[in-house]
Amino acid sequence: MAKGLRAIKRKIRSMQSMKQMTKAMELVAAAKLKRAQLAAVAARPYAEKMREVISSIASGSDIRHPMLEAREIRRTGYLVLTSDRGLAGGYNANVLRLALSEIGRHASQDEYVVMVVGKKGREFFRRRKIPIAHEIVELPDSPSYLDIKSIAKAAVDGFIEEQYDELYLIYNEFRSALSQVPVKRRLLPLTEDNLGGHRAAYEYEPTPEEVLDALLPRYAETLIYSAILESKASEFGARMTAMGNANKNAGKMIDTLTLQYNRERQASITLQIAEIVGGANALK
Amino acid sequence: MRTLRLEVVTPDRKVYEEDVRMVSVRGVAGSLGILPNHIPLVTPLRIAPVKVRKADDTVEWLAVHGGFMEVRKDKVVILAEMAEKGSDIDVLRAKAAKERAEARLRSRQENIDYRRAELALQRALARLQAAGGSEE
Numbered sequence: 001m002a003k004g005l006r007a008i009k010r011k012i013r014s015m016q017s018m019k020q021m022t023k024a025m026e027l028v029a030a031a032k033l034k035r036a037q038l039a040a041v042a043a044r045p046y047a048e049k050m051r052e053v054i055s056s057i058a059s060g061s062d063i064r065h066p067m068l069e070a071r072e073i074r075r076t077g078y079l080v081l082t083s084d085r086g087l088a089g090g091y092n093a094n095v096l097r098l099a100l101s102e103i104g105r106h107a108s109q110d111e112y113v114v115m116v117v118g119k120k121g122r123e124f125f126r127r128r129k130i131p132i133a134h135e136i137v138e139l140p141d142s143p144s145y146l147d148i149k150s151i152a153k154a155a156v157d158g159f160i161e162e163q164y165d166e167l168y169l170i171y172n173e174f175r176s177a178l179s180q181v182p183v184k185r186r187l188l189p190l191t192e193d194n195l196g197g198h199r200a201a202y203e204y205e206p207t208p209e210e211v212l213d214a215l216l217p218r219y220a221e222t223l224i225y226s227a228i229l230e231s232k233a234s235e236f237g238a239r240m241t242a243m244g245n246a247n248k249n250a251g252k253m254i255d256t257l258t259l260q261y262n263r264e265r266q267a268s269i270t271l272q273i274a275e276i277v278g279g280a281n282a283l284k
Numbered sequence: 285m286r287t288l289r290l291e292v293v294t295p296d297r298k299v300y301e302e303d304v305r306m307v308s309v310r311g312v313a314g315s316l317g318i319l320p321n322h323i324p325l326v327t328p329l330r331i332a333p334v335k336v337r338k339a340d341d342t343v344e345w346l347a348v349h350g351g352f353m354e355v356r357k358d359k360v361v362i363l364a365e366m367a368e369k370g371s372d373i374d375v376l377r378a379k380a381a382k383e384r385a386e387a388r389l390r391s392r393q394e395n396i397d398y399r400r401a402e403l404a405l406q407r408a409l410a411r412l413q414a415a416g417g418s419e420e
Contacts, residue, residue: 046295049363053326053354097319145295145365208312214328214352225295
């Protein structure tokens with residue numbers, strides 16, 4: 001009997017250390033979430049200002065620009081944002097499922113181009129033998145603009161060079177710390193939704209076209225940056241929730257195991273007493 | 285004395301926000317000095333130091349790496365991928381970067397990316413000028 005007791009005790013102990021670990025991860029994720037949210041807020045003025053200027057140019061005159069124009073869609077680009085590490089509940093699984101179902105609509109591999117952020121996404125597509133045009137992994141927890149510039153530029157250049165005729169972002173939208181929803185957003189060509197209607201009369205130097213030429217790619221890159229920051233915040237939110245649940249479950253397991261342990265202990269004591277009493281009775 | 289509000293914003297943060305008398309920048313089409321009540325204007329910028337004359341008549345330098353500037357009647361917003369205050373610049377690092385870029389441009393090898401080296405050199409020079417200006 002004593003053997004069974006020891007096994008249970010060992011289980012309780014390992015459960016307790018697991019609980020400590022999940023608790024620590026939950027706290028770390030909560031702290032990082034806060035920082036990621038601040039970074040997302042800090043990035044907003046830049047994008048907003050840019051949108052203001054671009055929309056005033058775009059609405060102020062009848063300027064045409066390839067990045068603003070829908071063309072016939074022969075190939076589609078997807079930029080999928082995932083994390084490097086797991087233990088974040090359904091965070092990566094959800095976004096990758098959405099990406100796969102989108103890609104599944106295409107008849108052949110010639111019709112789409114996949115770009116990916118994060119190891120989880122990279123491994124997922126590699127396993128499925130889906131070619132990855134660009135990838136970036138091991139981003140820091142609060143990435144700076146320079147960290148992501150290479151992939152943002154590659155994604156926008158791909159559209160400008162007509163490697164694909166539309167570009168979708170697939171990532172976890174941050175609704176709240178508890179809720180992250182995988183979404184698909186069309187980034188390029190830029191449309192009225194992306195720009196909004198704001199009007200201000202400016203002089204442009206040298207010309208409106210050249211200003212727009214310089215601004216539009218930057219703006220699209222900025223939108224990608226915002227999405228990456230948002231998906232980082234989502235990652236920490238998801239991890240916090242997942243670890244919170246794991247922590248709760250570990251607590252429950254410890255309770256049941258402790259109960260089981262006490263029962264077994266009681267049973268063995270009862271058995272011993274019964275043996276002693278039995279022995280004493282036999283001597284009478 | 286009239287002033288205008290200058291904001292320098294990068295994707296990561298707001299680098300600078302202050303009431304100033306005059307802003308001197310180098311746009312793609314030439315140098316510009318902006319005083320209060322300037323006509324609304326938008327122009328892309330070159331990689332160059334930006335000179336700011338503050339409300340108390342002191343001069344401050346900023347290194348602005350490209351981007352563009354929006355001018356309104358009483359407000360100037362500079363949006364750049366990178367920007368630093370002159371006083372925040374690590375001069376030694378900028379010097380090292382300048383020498384690296386110069387060496388690369390001098391080496392005249394076939395396989396180097398001239399454009400990249402040139403941009404690096406411009407950035408280093410802008411930093412050094414901005415840092416030097418602020419020390420005066």
